Structures are given as C-alpha cells and as structure tokens.
Amino acid sequence: MKHFILLFFCLHCVFAAGNHLQDWNVTEHNIVGDGQTLNTVPLQSLINRVSAKGGGRLIFPIGNYLCGSLQLKSGIELYLEEGAVLLGSTNPYHYANEKGKLEEAFLVASEATGIRITGAGTVDGQGLGLALTIDSLHHTGEWIDSTYNYRRMRPGNRPKLCCFTHCNDVRFEGVTFRNSAGWGLSFHESSHISIHNVTVSNRAYWNNDGIDLTDCSDVHIWECDVDAADDGICLKSENKHADNRNISINDCTVISSASAIKFGTSSWGNFRDVTISRIQVKDTFRSAIAIESVDGGNIENIQIFDIFATNTGNALFIRLGHRNGDKAGSVKNVTVKNLWCEVPFGRPDIAYDLRGPEVNYFHNPFPCVISGIPEAMIQEVLLEDIEVVFPGRASKGMAYIPISRLQAVPEKTDEYPEFTMFGELPSWGFYTRHVEGLQMKNIRLILKEDDHRPSLVFDNVKQASVRSVRFYPIKPTKDQIVMKESDVCIE
Amino acid sequence: MKRRWIWAIVCSLMTTYCMSQKVENAANFGIIGDGATLNTEKIQRAIDRLSRQGGGRLLFPPGIYLTGSIVMKDGVELHLERGATLLGSDNPYHYFKLEQKETALRNDNSQLALLLADHAKQIALTGEGTVDGNGRALALHIDSLHHTGERTDPHYNYKRMRPNETMRPKLFYFTSCSRIEVKGLTLMNSAAWGLSFDRCTHLTLEGVRVVNRAYWNNDGIDLTDCKQVKVSRCDIDSADDGICLKSYHADSCNDSITISDCTICSSASGIKFGTASQGGFKHIDIRRIRVRDTFRSAVAIESVDGGVIEDIHVSDIIATRTGNALFIRLGHRSGERPGSIRRVRISRLWCEVPFDRPDINSDMRGPEVNFFHNPFPSSITGIPGAAVEDVCLEDIEIVCPGRSSKGMAYIPLSRLHQVPEQEKEYPEYTMFGELPSWGFYVRHVRGLQLKRVRLFTREEEFRPAIVLDDAHDVTLENVESNFQEPWIVRHEE
Numbered sequence: 001m002k003h004f005i006l007l008f009f010c011l012h013c014v015f016a017a018g019n020h021l022q023d024w025n026v027t028e029h030n031i032v033g034d035g036q037t038l039n040t041v042p043l044q045s046l047i048n049r050v051s052a053k054g055g056g057r058l059i060f061p062i063g064n065y066l067c068g069s070l071q072l073k074s075g076i077e078l079y080l081e082e083g084a085v086l087l088g089s090t091n092p093y094h095y096a097n098e099k100g101k102l103e104e105a106f107l108v109a110s111e112a113t114g115i116r117i118t119g120a121g122t123v124d125g126q127g128l129g130l131a132l133t134i135d136s137l138h139h140t141g142e143w144i145d146s147t148y149n150y151r152r153m154r155p156g157n158r159p160k161l162c163c164f165t166h167c168n169d170v171r172f173e174g175v176t177f178r179n180s181a182g183w184g185l186s187f188h189e190s191s192h193i194s195i196h197n198v199t200v201s202n203r204a205y206w207n208n209d210g211i212d213l214t215d216c217s218d219v220h221i222w223e224c225d226v227d228a229a230d231d232g233i234c235l236k237s238e239n240k241h242a243d244n245r246n247i248s249i250n251d252c253t254v255i256s257s258a259s260a261i262k263f264g265t266s267s268w269g270n271f272r273d274v275t276i277s278r279i280q281v282k283d284t285f286r287s288a289i290a291i292e293s294v295d296g297g298n299i300e301n302i303q304i305f306d307i308f309a310t311n312t313g314n315a316l317f318i319r320l321g322h323r324n325g326d327k328a329g330s331v332k333n334v335t336v337k338n339l340w341c342e343v344p345f346g347r348p349d350i351a352y353d354l355r356g357p358e359v360n361y362f363h364n365p366f367p368c369v370i371s372g373i374p375e376a377m378i379q380e381v382l383l384e385d386i387e388v389v390f391p392g393r394a395s396k397g398m399a400y401i402p403i404s405r406l407q408a409v410p411e412k413t414d415e416y417p418e419f420t421m422f423g424e425l426p427s428w429g430f431y432t433r434h435v436e437g438l439q440m441k442n443i444r445l446i447l448k449e450d451d452h453r454p455s456l457v458f459d460n461v462k463q464a465s466v467r468s469v470r471f472y473p474i475k476p477t478k479d480q481i482v483m484k485e486s487d488v489c490i491e
Numbered sequence: 492m493k494r495r496w497i498w499a500i501v502c503s504l505m506t507t508y509c510m511s512q513k514v515e516n517a518a519n520f521g522i523i524g525d526g527a528t529l530n531t532e533k534i535q536r537a538i539d540r541l542s543r544q545g546g547g548r549l550l551f552p553p554g555i556y557l558t559g560s561i562v563m564k565d566g567v568e569l570h571l572e573r574g575a576t577l578l579g580s581d582n583p584y585h586y587f588k589l590e591q592k593e594t595a596l597r598n599d600n601s602q603l604a605l606l607l608a609d610h611a612k613q614i615a616l617t618g619e620g621t622v623d624g625n626g627r628a629l630a631l632h633i634d635s636l637h638h639t640g641e642r643t644d645p646h647y648n649y650k651r652m653r654p655n656e657t658m659r660p661k662l663f664y665f666t667s668c669s670r671i672e673v674k675g676l677t678l679m680n681s682a683a684w685g686l687s688f689d690r691c692t693h694l695t696l697e698g699v700r701v702v703n704r705a706y707w708n709n710d711g712i713d714l715t716d717c718k719q720v721k722v723s724r725c726d727i728d729s730a731d732d733g734i735c736l737k738s739y740h741a742d743s744c745n746d747s748i749t750i751s752d753c754t755i756c757s758s759a760s761g762i763k764f765g766t767a768s769q770g771g772f773k774h775i776d777i778r779r780i781r782v783r784d785t786f787r788s789a790v791a792i793e794s795v796d797g798g799v800i801e802d803i804h805v806s807d808i809i810a811t812r813t814g815n816a817l818f819i820r821l822g823h824r825s826g827e828r829p830g831s832i833r834r835v836r837i838s839r840l841w842c843e844v845p846f847d848r849p850d851i852n853s854d855m856r857g858p859e860v861n862f863f864h865n866p867f868p869s870s871i872t873g874i875p876g877a878a879v880e881d882v883c884l885e886d887i888e889i890v891c892p893g894r895s896s897k898g899m900a901y902i903p904l905s906r907l908h909q910v911p912e913q914e915k916e917y918p919e920y921t922m923f924g925e926l927p928s929w930g931f932y933v934r935h936v937r938g939l940q941l942k943r944v945r946l947f948t949r950e951e952e953f954r955p956a957i958v959l960d961d962a963h964d965v966t967l968e969n970v971e972s973n974f975q976e977p978w979i980v981r982h983e984e
Contacts, residue, residue, distance in 0.1 A: 128898055139906060152863065153900070153925075205898050229898075350847055353896045358859035362651065395854045397627055397706050397730075399652065405638060408652075424652070 021056040021075065026065070033063020035087065040068040040094060051075050055114060060084035060121060068094025069103040069159065074112040080121025080175055088159075088179075090129035092137060095159050102134075105163035105186070115164070118173040125161045127181035127204030134158060134181070154206055158182040161202070164190050172198050179204040184228065186212040189242055193219045203229045203257075203354055210234070210254070215242035215269055221249045229354040232256040232284070237269035237297050240325065244271045253280040257349045257356040259317075260284045260309070263299060264292030264417060267329065271299045281309035281341075285349045285356035287317040288341050291334060292417040296325020298332070305337040311348045313366075315341035315388045317419040318381065320372040320434075321412070328376035335382045345391035345448075363424045364394035364453070371422075372434030373413045377462070380437040390428055392449035399424035406459055406484050409433070427482070429455035429471070438464040446472040455480040464488040513547025514570075517556070524554015526578065531559040531585060541567050546613065551575040551620060559585025560660070563608035563668075571620025571676060579605045579660070579680075581628035583636060586660045599767075600708075601657050601683045604664035611665070615672040624662045626682035626705035633658050633682070656708045659683040669693050680705040685729065689715040690743060696722045703729040704758075704855050710735050711755070716743040716770055722750040730855035733757040733785070736775065737767040738798050741826075744770035754781040758850045758857040760818075761785045761810065764800060765793030765918060771830060772800045782810035782842075786850040786857035788818040789842050792835060793918040797826025801834055808840040812849040816842035816889045817869040818920040821879050821935075822913070832873070833880035837887065846892035846949075864925045865895035865954070872923075873935030874914045878963075885942040891929050893950030900925035907960050907982050910934070928980070930956035930972065938964045946972040955980045 027033065030042040047070065050056040055075020062083035068091070072078070080086060088106040089095075095103045106125050109115055117123070134155045137143040147156025161180035164170060165188040176199040177184055184202040186209075187193055193216060202208040210228035213219055214236040226232045232254035235244050244263075254260040260281040263271050271293075281288045288309035293299045309315060316336060322328040343365065349355045368388065372378040401408050401424050409422050409431075425431045429445040432438060438461055445455050455471050458464060458481070466488060471480050481490065520537040522530045534549075538561065541547045546566020553574030559582070563569075571577060580586075588602035589609045605624050608614055616622070633654045636642035646655035659682035665671060666689040677700045678685060685703040687710075688694055694717055703709040711727035714720055715737045727733045733755035736745050755761040761782035764772050771794065782789045789810035794800045800821075810816060817837065823829040844866065850856045869889065873879040902909055902925050910923050910932075926932045930946035933939060939962055946956045956978040959965060963983075972978050 132897060132901065135901075136903070139909075203898075346847065346851055353894075354898045355863075357863065358861060360859060360861035362856075362858065393854075396631060397704075397855050400631065400634075402635070408638075 021054065023057045023059055024050055025059050025061065027061060031065060033061070033065045033084070035064035035066055037066060038068065038089065038094065039065050040070065043067055044070055047071065047073055047076055060086065069105065070107055072107055072109040072112060072115050075114045077116035077118060080119035082120035084119065084121035086121070086123045088125040088130065090126050090133055092130065092134045092143065102157050102159055105160035107162040109164045109167050111166045113168045115167060116171045116173070117175050118171070120174050122176040122178065123161065124178050125180040125204065127179045127208070131155065131158050131181040131205040152206070158205065160184070160186050162186060164188070166190060168192055170194070172196070174198065176201065178202060180208055181205050182207050183209045183212050185210070186214070187216050188214045189216065189239065191217045195221045196223055198224045200224065200226045200228065203227060203352065206230070208354070210256070212236060213244060213247065214266070215239050215244060216247070217243060217245040219247045222251050224252045226252060227255040229257045231258045231262045232260040234262045235271055235274065236264065236266040237271065238266045240268040240296060242269040245273055247274045249279070250277045255283050257285045257352060257354055259286040259290040260288050260312070262290040262292070264290065264294060267293045267295045267297035268325065269297050271297065271302070273301050275303045277304070278306045281307065281312050283348050283351065284309065284312040285347065287314040287419055288312045289336065290317040291331060292319045292321070293329040293331050294319065294321035294323040294417050295329070296327060297329040299330065299334070300332045302334045304335065307339040309341040311344050312341055313343060313348050314368065314419040315339060315343065316368040318370040318378060319417040320376050320378050321414065321417055322373055322376065323414045323416070328373060330376065330379065331372070332379040334380070336386065338385045340387050342389040343391055345393055359420050361423055363399045363420070365391050365428065366419050367425055367427050367429050367431045369419050369425070370430070370432045370435055370438070373411055374434060377434045377436040381435060382439045383443060384441040387444040387446065388429070389446045389448060390451070392428065392447040392451040394428060394451045394453055396452060401426040403454065403482050406457065426453055427455060427457040428453045431457050432461050433459040435461045436463055440466045440469055442467070443469040444472065454482045457482045458486040458488050459484045461486040461488060465491070467491040513541065513544065515541060515547060515549050517549060517551045522556060524551070524556045524575065526555035526557060528557060529559065529580060529585070530556050531561060534558055534561050538562070538564050538567050551577065560587050560603070560605060560607055562589065563606060563611050563614045563665070565612045565614070568615035568617060571618040571622070573619035575618065575620035577622045579624040579626070579629060581625050581632055583629065583633045583642065591666065599657070600687070601659055601661050602664060603660035604662065604687070605660055606663045608665040608668050611668045613670040614668060616676055617672065617674045619675055621677040621679065622662060623679050624660070624681040624705065626680040626709070630654065630659050630682040630706040653707055656683045659706065661685065661687045663687055665689070665691055667691065671695070673699055675699065677702065679703060681709055682706050683708045684710040684713050686711070687713045687715070688717050690717065690740065692718045694720045696725055698724045701725065701727045701729065704853065707731070709855070711757070713737055714745060714748065716740045716745055717748065718746045720748040723752050725753045727753065728756045730758045730853070732759045732763045733761045735763045736772055737765065738770040738772065739767045741769040741797065744799070745772045745775065747774045749776045750780070751778040754783070756784045758786045758853055758855055760787040760791040761789045761813065763791040763793070765791065765795060768794045768796045768798035768830065769826065771798035773802055775803045777805045779807045782808065782813050784849050784852070785810065785813040786848065788815040788920055789813045790837070791818040792832065793820045793822070794830040794832050795820065795822035795824040795918050796830070797828060798830040800830070800832040803835045805836070805840070806838045810842040812845050813842055814844060814849050815867055815869060815920040816840065816844065819871040819879055819882065820918040821873040821877055822916070822918050823874055823877065824915050824917070829874060829877035831877070831880070835881070836883045839886045841888045843890040844892055846894055860921050862924055864900045864921070866892050866929065867920050868926055868928050868930050868932045870920055870926065870932040871936055871939070872932070874912055875935060878935045878937040881938040882936065883940040884944060885940070887944045889930060890947045890949065893929065893948040893952045895929065895952050895954055897953060902927040904955070904980055907958065927954055928956060928958040929954045932958050933962045934960040936962045940966040941970050942968040944970045948974055958982070
C-alpha cells in the first residue's frame, strides 16, 4: 500500500511537472512587443528550443508582437497576458515557406502534441491588410495567385489564423482570436481538442469562418463567443476514410454572415455522435443550424437542443444531397429539441461590415427545410418543442409555386446545399421532402404578417407523425398542411 | 365663295357641338356594372357607334364593368364617374392585339392591352373612376396555362419563372394616335406596362394616378417615340420604371415632351430614358418631380442603341430614399455606331440614398445584384470613342450612406482601369460592379460643369467623393463635400 502511495505521488510530480514546465518570458529572448519589430525568427527559434527540451510556457507580457507565420511544436504553450497581442504581419512574404508558397496559416502545427494557447491576450491576423496586399501583388504581377477568383475579385490563397493538422491534445483557453485573412481556428484530423472561454472575432475578409473542425474527434468547445463573416462553428469532412466523432459544443454565442452551426459543406467522411446545446445565435444571415451531407458522408446520432436564435435568416436546414462520391451518404437519427428562432423580413446582417451574398432570383421568405433526394431519404428526424417566428408577406407576384405544381421545386441533387438552393418554396413553415421517419412534436409556427402559402408541405415523406403542431395567428390545421405521396399521421 | 365659308364654319361648329354634347350612358348599351358580366362586346359596340356618329362621350356611372380588350376609336371619350371601375378580365382569352402596319426593330414588349388604339384621333379617358387591369390574377392564369400546356409561351422565362411580357396585356397600348387626353383617372394593376403610347402626338396626361404593382415589367407611363407630350400632376407608384421614355424606331424619336409636377415611387427608376434607344430623345423638359422609395435611379438617361439624346432639361427634383441620384450612360448595345448624349442640364436636384434597399416595404421589389459592392455613386459615363458631351449639373445636393468597406469590394485608385467598360451591356448604375468613388464617377465625358454641388456622406468612406477618368473641359465651381481630402481624383490617359 505504501508503495502504491509513493508511486502515486511520483506520478503526480511527473504530471505536475508536465503542467508547469519551465516558463520563458519572450522579452528575454530578443522578442520585442513594439508592434514594429518582426519577431518571426527569434520566436520560432525559441519555440524550437523549448519544444526540444520537452516543452514549456512562453509568456508574452503586454505588447504587440509582430510576426510572420510560426510553426508551433509539441509541448508549447503560448501564454498571452492581458494586453499582449500576437500580431500577424500584413506582408505576404512573411508567410512564405521554403518553396515560396504561402503557409497554410499564421499559427501552424502539424503532428504535434500538447499545444496550448492560453491567457487573456489576443491573436490578431490583420487579415484585411494581408488579404489586400496579396490581392495587390497578384494585380501588379509580382506574385500571381493561380487560384484568383475573378468573379469575386479576390485571391484564393490566404493564410488562416490557426491551422492544426494531425495534432493531439490541444487546448485553447481564454484568448481572443481575430481578423484572419481566411478561416479562423482550423483543425484537421486532430483529436482531444478543448476550446474554452475563447472569443473568435473573424470579420476581416471572405471565408472568415469562426472555428472549423475537419475530421476531428473528441472535441469539446464551450463557453465561446464567435462572431464570423462566414460560418460560425463548422464541422467538415474532407477525407472519406476519416470521421468527425464525439464532439460536444455547448454554451456558445454565435453571430455569422453565413450559418451559425454547420455540418458541411465538405462531407466526404462521417459525422457521428455530435451534441450541440445551449447556443445563442443572433444577426445571422443564413441558418441557425445547417446539417448537410452532399459528398457521400454519413451523418448519424446528432443531438441538438436549447438553441435560441434571434434575427436569423433560417432556423433549420437539413440536407442529404449527392454532389460528390460514388453514392449518396446518409443523414440518420437527428434530434432537434427546444429551438426558438425569429426570422426577419430583411437581411439579418445589414449592420455588419461584411455581409452575406444575395441570391439573384425573386423569392418570398424561406421556410425551414428538411430535404433528401429521391434515391436517398433522410431518416429518423425528431423535432420537438420548436417555435419559429416567420415574417410572412409572401406575394404571388414576387414568386409562386402553386400547390398543384409541387414538382416544380427542383431536386438539385448535385448542387451546393443552402436553404435558398431550391428557389421559391411552396410553404412558409417547413418544407420536407424525401424523409423517412419524421416526428414533429409540440411545434409552434408563428406568422408576423400574412402569407398565402400553407405552413407545412410534405412531399414523399414516409412514416411521419405530427403531434400538437399549432399555427399562429390560429389557422385551420387542414389548410395548413399539404401532402404529396406522403404518409403522415396528424394528431 | 362666301357661302362656302359660312358652311365650313357651321360644319366645324356642329362637329364641336356634337363632340362636346353627345353623351351616351353605358347602361343604354346594355353594359352592366355588376363586376361579373363580361361587357367587352357591348362596350366595343358603343364605342364604334359613337365614333361612327362623329364621336362623343361614353359615360360609366358607378359600378364595376368587367371587360376584355377594347379598341378606342376616333372622337370617343370614355368617362368613368367616381365609383366606376373598368375591370380587366383575368381570362387571357379575352385579350387580343391589333394588326400593326409597321413593327419596331425590337419587339420585346407586349402589344396586348386592355385598352387598344391604332391611328385614332381625338380620344380621351376622363373622370374620377378607375381602370383596373386585374394584372396579377391575369398574369398567374397566363402562367398556369403555360404550365398545363394549354397555351404555351415560346419565350417563357424559366430563370424568373414567369411568362414573357409579350404574353401579358398592358393596361393601355395606343399606337400612332393623335390628340389623346387622359385626365383624372386612377389606372392600376396591369399584367405588364401600364400606359404605353407608341408614336403618338399631342398627348396630354393630367392629374392621373397610376398604381402599377401587380406583376413584372409594371412600368407606370411609357412614351415611345412620341411628340408634343405633356404629363403633369400625375402620381405614379410602379413596380418597374415610373415614367419611361423609349425609342424603338430608328427613324423616329421622342420630341418636345414636358413632364412636370409629378410624384413617383418605383422599384426601378423614377424617370428613365431608355433602355430601348434607337431613334432618340430631343427637347425634353422635366420639372418639379418628387421621387420616393425608389430602388434604382431618380433620373436615368441612357442611349445604348444608337439614339441621339439632345437638349434635356431636368430641374427641381427631390428624391428621398432612392438608390441612386443620377445615371447618364452612352453605351453601344446595338446599332451600327454609338448614339450621342449632349446638352443635358440638371439643376436643383436633391437626393438621399439609403444604405438598405429603398423598396423593402413594397410587395414587388427590384432584383438584387449577385456581386459584392459598396454603395454606388451617381455616374456619367460614355465609352472609348464616344463621350457624353456638355453636361451641366448645378445646385445639386446628394446625401450618400457611406459605410464602404475594403473587405466587401475594393477598386484601388491605382487600378481605375479595372472598372470594366461594359460597352454592350444593359445600362444600369450597378453595371460596372464596384466603383472607386462614392459621390460621382465620371468617365469618357467632354464638357462637364459642376456648379454648387454638395456631396454628403452619412458615415465613413475610404473612397474619394469624385473620380474623373478621361474627362475633359471640366469646370468645378463651388463643389463641396463633408469628407476629408483628397476627394477629387482625376485620371487621364
């Protein structure tokens, strides 16, 4: 027994030592926080040295530490004190690797373990300045971007803020991340990630997602505040042999000029056992929740509850399509419980500097959408305790799909998924097509102004049940529900 | 000889007497105002008889008179009393078009209408009643019949999911008529253009209210190659252009037109010259116009099909919540060579441009552009080799929203050449994509005077107020802005 206690004590010491490896004050290593001195070389060499010694904590006191791209290594903790800003350079050459290509991100890590970014400071990518310089260099012909988007007039290759690939045991705590030239925090095929009490404010340029998890497992994101010009928190899968698995996102607030919480668009592999709860969404251009499998991936066992969305373009969009892959994937066993959403008539993100793109066709306000394709139905969706406030004001002049022409809604099997993808839709509350096993319980759908469309359209929806669904202002249920080739039990 | 003279005078007095005195009540022709009986044939018979008898007034007492297409004839006045509504049928089979002797080069608009006239003289529509085209129901029926396959539209617009406008009746389509008067009426709900006049002369529109918001291409008033026109005290609310001057005939033009004391609300442009601009527009005088909640330009002057635009005076325009103050464009969409725009004077124009869409509260709203941009400036642009000439802007005040962001879109001043010429494109103030200034963008102009021009921006702007690119003989006098220097950028090749 004594031996055991001793052993335990020893182990504890080792662990404690692991947690409290040596502290390194960066200012003692030729690193200057004056906002002008470029610190890439001394900071990288310090990172390399500390990592080689088994890791340690790099402490950044108050100051602005200008840097180019950095490679984070195993065991490194960046500790940013309050007022300390790790500032990304706006010079694209400071992000070039040996091959003369832009690095993937400002902070890059690959095959590393135990990286931490903590403290009360900030990582600022200065993304607008950086992106505009990349754009300029392309136009002067000095550094041509082969992926340049001439339609949108913007470069395709732009560094993200953080890009971690094949990393294990990552922890972000307390820090503010802002202004990337591309995605914000991006993790690829990594596991055991914990992101807590982090603020992501990513509104500098295009594709400014907040947090992207691509084929990651064992992830916990909680008490974070995300404000992004593109998707807020986004799960993706780019590898059909990999999975997003065992992910929990809770107690976050999200603002987005795209979707707040999204699965997709890349959806080659699978998404399993994901729980999303207690999320506040506001001023969001697209969907509060978007769940999309279009590249052959399987989405399974998804629990979503306690979502509160104000001024958001769409409450819920679930889509199984077939854009890529040998055969369509699946969306199965999705529960959405206790969701409240208010959809405005105008654009939700009008007050923001960067705003989402308009569609170039005429339409009335869109309903929630759950839509598979003829060859692959969405399976087992439970919607319970849901209240959505819709703007109404549909006009047959603007756009009109009569109930007699439900087949006029295109399937768009291989199109980019978005709640606006089908054009005008024939209902104002929910549009559901190609779904098997849909349960709707205790749903309240509220119209602010008149709408000539029915509330619910079921088209090829099998084994469905609708229990205690109400429409406000009160409307006779039978006029509000339209079915085509569906078997729906209405109570 | 003397006797002949007296005879002539008596005759002419007689005609005037008959014209003003001959009044027939619609009821006398069995025309029923119950809103259900279709009166097309009876109304037509009454019009034909009155016209044969030398003209006169057909009076409609209060009631709803359902009808299909009817043809106006020489000397006939339709008088709708207050409470009388001439209601268009919603059945597409009740409409027809007149065989036309000569057709335009571009036959892109409808020849169907509720009220038709061809080569008629001295026709009038008066009274305090209403003509209601029932356009939405009618258009949706045309749409349905296309989808069921019963009445297929060969030009159906599958992108917009609507029948082509040539399938949809206008409210009025009067062609080659003279001495037309439309006074006092409320004219509403067409399935396409509202009041369309083609090669008409001596036309008077006075005190008319046009509410045309039922469906697409719902212009208010369209004047195509008309001469001696007076539009005054009209109130127009239309889903497409408010008052629009067009030229479909290369050998003709709009000439001597006065538009004054009107109010306009439009989900397109308030006053527009174009898009069809083959012959041209001369001696046009536009005064005292109030524009509100208008999606595109308060005033748009466009020659893109080879037409000549000359001697245009626009004054006293007040535009609130309007997407763009002024758009002047010489392009080259069709025609052997570009036309011209010269001697345009705009004085006393006030316009307030909002950040959000001005027509958000309308049932029918204008189309969004599918690219990212900051708020657009007013623009005056020609094309290389064809400059807009002699434009004078005086006493102009434009309030712009500001809030431009380099993230949304950015044309640096070092890359002014990046603004595309778009010589052949459909003209619209949004046609160039993002523009490098917030107040005025001027390119390919010779002879421009800006006198007492004040430009305000409500919020921050990173762009200069004015960009002049290939602009010659420019005079700037008391041009002010609330924005910091440098605010006028000149660029010459």
